[in-house]
Amino acid sequence: FRTTFITLMAMPLSFAVTLTTFHLMGLSMNSMTLGGLAVAIGMVVDDAIVDVENVFRRLRENAALATPLPKLEVIAAASGEVRNSIFYATVLIILVFVPLLGLSGVEGRLFGPIAIATIISMVASFIVSLTAIPVLCSFLLGSKGKPGKKAEHRDGPITRGMKWLVKHTLLRASLDQPVLVLVPVVILLGLSLTLYPKMGKDFLPAFNEETVIVTTGAAPGTSLMEMERLAASIEKQLRTVPEINHIGRRIGRAERSDHVVPISNAEFDVDFKTGVSDRSREEILEDIRLKVRQVPGSFSVLSGPLSHRISHLLSGVTAPIAIKVFGPDLDTNQNIGEQIQRIARTIPGLEDAKLDQQAPIPQLRIEVNRERALAYGVTPGELNETLSTLMGGEAVAQLRDGPRIIDLAIRLSEEWREHPERIRELPIDTQGGKSIPLRLVAEIREAKGPSSVFRENTQRRYVVSIKPTRADAGELVRQLQEKVTAQVKLPAGTFISYEGDFQAQKAATARIALLFAGIIGVIIILLFTYFRSLALALQVMVNLPLALMGSLALTWLLVGNISIATLVGFIAVCGIAARNGIMMISHYLHLMTHEGETFSRGMIERGTLERLVPVTMTALSAG
Template structure:
């Protein structure tokens, strides 16, 4: 836990440093950089106060939410600072400059609506994720709370503290009469060239972008799937299972041998073992079952390679072994009731038939690539005394079958008749037959009360020696046996598909059926729910934007950044080799809100130029608006992206495993949406935004509104 929290704290710190570096490269000014960066500590302080007020804890997931949001905490402040600085520079060139307070206030109001709506979209998109149930909900809800609270706090800082700092620090700045920073000036020159070129190739660019988006979307079903990213707990849990009835001495000997084999692996620091579990334990086990806890040291080999090395060495033992991790085992047990990633449960009535079916299915599943630790629930035949009641004889003697069975249960298993109290302690007093009266011959002569007097049990039932299973497992009132397995880390979706194909090809007797359970089941359910929540999020984005722009076309142009972000996210997942897990899907949902910010800033500025500065719809408007918004758009996107870099490196470090897929998706999406938005949003506005803009300006004129967009 300490390592996980420490790693996420380190990512949070490094992300803040990268944010400062990116801001300074664009602004090349200490004052503007400091004003923007003030949003980070103030937002974190507000978040901490909210957590304290509601009694929420600081843990890996809440810190992870802050680490993901750290770059976005300055976005609102950056937009405000950049616009104030630009307006102050323009004002300084006038023959009769306006008062600094007037300019700062007007510049802040100019971008305030866009800032507020962009932030609300980012927050509202995350809200449906709080509906996630089960394990995924418990994991990502704290992350979501920290993310949403910090983003709202940053907006509060941007509309209150940032304008005040701008008024006190910027008007008397020496660089007020200077132009853009070298980096910003170079980017604007290139952007102007690209925009002017793109107007002549608009149709080809838009069609090409559509083809790329469709191709990328078509590749999503091809991704390997997983429920959650594999945790790097630094500890392995190894189960060593012998046949029931194995003596403690033999089980201890095999366990000691397993310890010695595990210690031969260079990464193993120490091994602890327990053999058997007490009867009152939640997971009681006989002495035939041993469990080893193996602590690992960090090495150049991957965790998967180390696990495979241990599996190979333990394969020489005359026992069924399974290798996992403590938390992963608990998750598996919560999901399927079995400590394995895949649990195939076979249901039926006859135990011999169940064992035969389980053995046959195990043989079939052993041919599926990617399956490891394949084993059937241990059942062995043990000596038993079987009593078969003769119902005709019982009726002849006038005794009910239920009464006979109750008498046997009372005398063999025992019955509590009273309690003995000694001081503060209470003891149950149980009456039952002594051990020497439970043998075959003794039971035959066991007297059973009837209306005509006591008769020996042998007159009412057949009593024989026999064999029976050591345990009978039941689930949902049905007998069942389990075939369990883990995977070697390969595509879970493909493995499950192969297993289902094998099951479909395996005929079962009438009254027998199978149920396939495990992590994949939770992943499938979560994926369906997140897909539904994604539709809810998109609907919320549309409604929020439409309420402001009152145009379906303008709203869809802004939302066009979402599929552009999808391109980078999918490519980033392919490059990083990440499966499509619940964490990655949460990243996609988060990205839908973040990616709309660029479109909001650009479209709002186009409208404001027409509404307040006399610009007319056309290429000149689009080029001017795009260049004036280039710096804040790039800064907000790049600081949000580069702040995620600490979560992208050392992906398997404790605490970062579950945040890494989220960061990969958001980083890739921000890069692609920012680059493609530079050309495509202006082109879409140029081709389809003219008439909606005219209607919106006419509507504002009728309402005599002075609010900016």
């Protein structure tokens, strides 16, 4: 019980040091840093197990000596025996998580805290295992045993059963018939590696969000009253879904918002009842899609609040996939966008393709005739500023009503602004001090123009937004890109950009792979300096593909696609596998160097069985 208590105390002590470090560094606790602490739990326990187990065994051996050494001296020596292996294992874990610190953008903000929390926890665990753990051992562990009699320690029934099972199955098969074990392992490794290209690739895993956002768009220029009527019709359809609990809706967003939305857009926040239906979430969402499609004059897309926000941060569009058409002519851009939409709807998974909300709206154009203006002594620039003030208004002062600040603006009254005949007769001051009607220096005519013009990097832009209904957005975009290239002809000066979550996934995956390859080289050099043997260093590294074999197989069975979060999990598994390899080989070397064992089958069995409990505890805690 005492050894168990000391081992468990490693977790609160290590995390106390970690939280103190967080406070000193100004870091906050959030779901991602908590995830990093969860990853570190197994390795924190492993540090304590290794230290306590060695101290406990040395104290029993010391008690059996004819002249026992002082207890503190034995504990210090026992902790020193495992210090190097724990240190190198800790450094290896830190190096494995370094690639996550190299991520930028949204993925860096999401997964960087996991790496920081894990690294700080591992450093704290190393300090605790070599400081607080020996102190607790000196207080709680005694030197039981009789002088001159060999110390014996009986494992519990569960541990004895595990060791017997491993010894008579895995160890016996591996040592008796190594070829028959290695060949199936190599075959399984090859099969598991073939699963990677078969699985879909996503930026982030599907979030299990409790609410859904239904974004509905109507024709540009739709009035607030008409949009309110349309939103009420959609809400009525939504309420026919029995699993829906509450619905909140908003129309448009303020111009000072970080995400401006016109009044022709409505958003519905939907949350669900629990335990009232046997239908899955996918079935419920498909039912919602069918309901909202029944409302004419609207186009609706479903997304989760978090994924909705992340997509907007990545591409500036609230959809995981954004197909951007750039070109000088708005009509051409829109025509190409409509062709892309038709092609996208022929690909399963891209049916929810939505066009930018653009439509011709009535406009009153005032075009200055520069020659006439100069002839009358009117400067075109000053005339434009004057007309801008008269028609659009200009703030000239501020009114204060308690904490509220209200701009005071001047402009023409509505009866002048809304009538072209009156605008033509607006008096314009000339440089000679006379006034002339506006019609003498400008042409005023009614026309139609685009409801909005979007620009990106000074170029006109038209967007086709797509919310995929299937996983593997990268593969879906690849199919779309092939069809668009074959079927859509682009005029000179027009080009298409494919952006969104899939693009961030490719960039992040490439960066992780590059950094991880560099870290692998550093780890091999580090292991070589520790073991003084390239063979032993490579033997530790062999654990990595074997660990990934199980990871890939389980991911294929349970998830079916790979995201950046999955890669983070692979990194954690690699760290734990390499750490276990270091601790195992270090224990073999320790038995041969300090306990008189030779390189034999008996030494392999003893070392493996003695490390069985720590390795199992690490795997269970990390899982």
